[in-house]
Amino acid sequence: MQSEAKTEQRSNRPAYPVRTDFRRRVVCILGMPFDVVTLQEAVQKVGDAAAHDVRCFLSTPNLNFAVAGMEGGSAADVFRDSVLRSDLSVADGMPLVWIARLLGLPIRERVAGSTLFEALRHGEARRTNAGLMSVYFFGGPDGVAERAAEKLNASSSWLRCVGYRSPGFASVEEMSDAETIDAINASDADFLVVALGAKKGQAWIERNLSRLQVPVVSHLGAVVNFVAGTVSRAPSWVGRSGMEWLWRIKEEPALWKRYWNDGWMLLKLAVTRIVPCAVATRLRRRDAEAMARARVAVRMYGRSCRIVASGVWMEGNLSALRDACEQATASPCDVHVDFARVVQIDSACIALLLLLYGHQTKIARSFVLHNIRPAVMRTMRLHCADWLVAYDDRAQRFPQQTVLP
Numbered sequence: 001m002q003s004e005a006k007t008e009q010r011s012n013r014p015a016y017p018v019r020t021d022f023r024r025r026v027v028c029i030l031g032m033p034f035d036v037v038t039l040q041e042a043v044q045k046v047g048d049a050a051a052h053d054v055r056c057f058l059s060t061p062n063l064n065f066a067v068a069g070m071e072g073g074s075a076a077d078v079f080r081d082s083v084l085r086s087d088l089s090v091a092d093g094m095p096l097v098w099i100a101r102l103l104g105l106p107i108r109e110r111v112a113g114s115t116l117f118e119a120l121r122h123g124e125a126r127r128t129n130a131g132l133m134s135v136y137f138f139g140g141p142d143g144v145a146e147r148a149a150e151k152l153n154a155s156s157s158w159l160r161c162v163g164y165r166s167p168g169f170a171s172v173e174e175m176s177d178a179e180t181i182d183a184i185n186a187s188d189a190d191f192l193v194v195a196l197g198a199k200k201g202q203a204w205i206e207r208n209l210s211r212l213q214v215p216v217v218s219h220l221g222a223v224v225n226f227v228a229g230t231v232s233r234a235p236s237w238v239g240r241s242g243m244e245w246l247w248r249i250k251e252e253p254a255l256w257k258r259y260w261n262d263g264w265m266l267l268k269l270a271v272t273r274i275v276p277c278a279v280a281t282r283l284r285r286r287d288a289e290a291m292a293r294a295r296v297a298v299r300m301y302g303r304s305c306r307i308v309a310s311g312v313w314m315e316g317n318l319s320a321l322r323d324a325c326e327q328a329t330a331s332p333c334d335v336h337v338d339f340a341r342v343v344q345i346d347s348a349c350i351a352l353l354l355l356l357y358g359h360q361t362k363i364a365r366s367f368v369l370h371n372i373r374p375a376v377m378r379t380m381r382l383h384c385a386d387w388l389v390a391y392d393d394r395a396q397r398f399p400q401q402t403v404l405p
Helices: 002-012 039-051 063-069 074-084 094-102 113-121 144-154 178-186 198-211 221-228 236-241 244-251 253-283 288-292 319-328 347-362 374-382 392-397
Strands: 026-029 032-035 056-059 133-139 159-165 191-195 216-219 295-301 304-313 334-345 367-370
Touching (some): 026 094, 026 347, 032 063, 032 347, 039 056, 039 113, 056 198, 063 074, 063 253, 074 198, 094 253, 113 159, 113 221, 133 144, 133 221, 144 221, 159 178, 178 198, 191 198, 191 221, 198 216, 253 374, 319 347, 334 347, 334 374
Parallel strands (some): 056 216, 133 159, 133 191, 191 216, 304 334, 334 367
Antiparallel strands (some): 026 032, 295 304
């Protein structure tokens, strides 16, 4: 009866509203926003979203995500932007945790997508009806999703599989037909686990998110294989040591090329961005008085909004800037952020700007960040987020841009 009522409630309500939580505590690592959460906190957020039928697009970026997002070109931009539009973005990789520690950022724990799934499986977020969370597996090699469903339902678990589908090697467009979406929605799942390969999976989710009536959606590529038993998970101590890539190569030898390329890119970033950023962060003086004097104003011009900030903006004083983001996005409009009088920012401020940019792309309105001082620009470049700044030669990226006084 509870399940039938929930199905009727979801089928009769409109699509999930487009929303962005600017109160999230996020930091920028390699040009992407990451939520400052522990595994238990992430599990609880996912469980609460499923229980209260609130949309949660969960992304689990690892080093490969970050590297792919910096490759350049429209495909890389789309992939990176999918993380910026997520409702929860967790650091799924020890290299990211090590970078955060080196930069003095408050991320201390790896939150792997597979570990999060196992925590839900063992009942660490018992907030859904009857204490169970229903799961739908979409993707994976032929027969693997079916096997994963059988194994999950045969075990003593707080997760129950209510459907699966393996679309094979079809294109994103072909996998987005009405029959596929209707089957997923008809399953009444709380959690849609997508396994199509990172780029393809994120693209499929982005294309169909507005049509899906499943509250929690995430690409967790390896989870289907792990549950089915076709690939063995690395022991927890291997993951904590940062050597899981060796284990994954043992299980899936074809992954060696990806890890080789990511490793070389990490070395390059360490020399050009990460270490210089760590040095600059330690040399930077935290001026509490300057932070207290920071000001921000929001000015509306018809269907355009201008956020004008001044002073020093860092994690300890972002409340007013968060208010400005909420005010600017209360109704759909073009957003222009003027940093002419901003003299210093940090990773948390950059991450907030990334969320604002992500929101604007969700609603297909423009975002322009301009009038950046050289010192602030250096900070953004060291955090791999200088692409966010509106250069004159990139004006075509913002076709709705309006010149404001």
